[in-house]
Amino acid sequence: MSTNRIFEGKDLAEALAEASTRLSIAEPDLDYEIIEQGRRGLFGLGAKSVQIRVMPPIDAETRAAGHGELTGQLSQGRGRRRSGRGNDPAARRPARAARRESSDEPVGERPRREREPAPEAPQESVDQVQASIEKMVGLLGLDLGVRAKGVAGGTEVELDGPDRELLTGGDAETIDAWQFLLNRMSRRAWPEAGRIHIYCNGHRQTRDEDLLALARETAERVLQDGRAKRLRPMNSYERRLVHMTVRKMRGVDSCSEGEGALKRVRVFKRRRRPPRD
Structure with a gap:
């Protein structure tokens, strides 16, 4: 070969x-x-x-x-x-x-x-993140609802609505791009919001589970x-x-x-x- x-x-x-x-x-x-x-x-x-x-x-x-x-x-x-x-x-x-x-x-x-558990993102920062994403969604003309909540070490954002398929298509590359940009923005605009994670239609959860399974399987083969x-x-x-x-x-x-x-x-x-x- x-x-x-x-x-x-x-x-x-x-x-x-x-x-x-x-x-x-x-x-x-x-x-x-x-x-x-x-x-x-x-x-x-x-x-x-x-x-x-x-x-x-x-x-x-x-x-x-x-x-x-x-x-x-x-x-x-x-x-x-x-x-x-x-x-x-x-x-x-x-x-x-x-x-x-x-x-x-x-x-x-x-x-x-x-490690000590990371503190939960303050509500003021969470509200700022949600307002910014709602503005992005409006400027793009998308019909999506935005719901953000503070979690340990960061902020979780759930997107749902008639246009959700536009985000989850193509292996959810659009979600990845949004998440990357928002995290870059948050370092300056909302540092206390922590890491921002975007979820839509259960797609990211499925991808995360697959990735975790692959990491474990790869580690077992290395061993x-x-x-x-x-x-x-x-x-x-x-x-x-x-x-x-x-x-x-x-x-x-x-x-x-x-x-x-x-x-x-x-x-x-x-x-x-x-x-x-």
Whole structure:
């Protein structure tokens, strides 16, 4: 296999099984990245398959011939994936690495600190957010009702009405765009409103559930085969969901890679540091 191949299935397990069968490669030996997380759809409608890109395997001669950098990546549990830049992203995070090395405990077993619950957004800020969104809706000529409420750490906005399908079409990219813009605005206009989350017709809840399931499944596979996995490019809200889910699981961690608003999330196995003499 000289080029990358794309496979799909109703979930990650089915996509991997298809790739394994078609390429005659055992599933644990597949080097892949998830390029489309998929979704279940509503009442069976609008479902989307999970898609993975499988990288060409490295033969024994190439491995032994010595691409030192690639071999180093293999030994660090990155699998045989090539990032395109040739540098391990972990090398660009010296401060993070130093923090991990400062403890005698195995990294994977370090107890996590309990965070205090974030305060609820004040009603005045919530009202300002709702008024601004109502103005946006009116200027766009949309027939939508707006209901905002303060929650721990932010503001939830529910949109409903005859024009809701205009927001949920195209994998809800319009909702994502609105949410991104509103959060940028809130940093200056309503900082106490916290993070703004937009919901419409139950669409975001379904997407969030699918994303959380994918994060857990990916982390479990990393624990099984020890190889890092990279998910499709995501916005900051989606990345935060993945990071929160992965970091609740022992033995795995995650980090963001790339530039710009859309970045990939890499899920990797934590390395145990040998005890000090």
